[in-house]
Amino acid sequence: MAIANPVKFIQEVRAEVSKVVWPTRREVVLTTIMVFIMAALTAIFFSLVDIVIRSGLTSVLNYFGS
Numbered sequence: 001m002a003i004a005n006p007v008k009f010i011q012e013v014r015a016e017v018s019k020v021v022w023p024t025r026r027e028v029v030l031t032t033i034m035v036f037i038m039a040a041l042t043a044i045f046f047s048l049v050d051i052v053i054r055s056g057l058t059s060v061l062n063y064f065g066s
Contacts, residue, residue, distance in 0.1 A: 023031075
């Protein structure tokens with residue numbers, strides 16, 4: 001196993017970081033808003049699925065229970 005040169009490593013890291021295309025503030029805001037919208041839609045969807053399953057299970061248990 002070769003011993004890495006710390007100075008060379010730092011130079012390579014800086015070279016790679018300079019290649020990164022950083023998002024603009026507008027892109028960050030828009031993608032953050034989209035994440036919150038998708039999370040809200042997912043929460044609504046699973047809440048509705050939960051309500052449907054709960055009401056169906058309650059109906060079946062009431063039918064056979066009493």
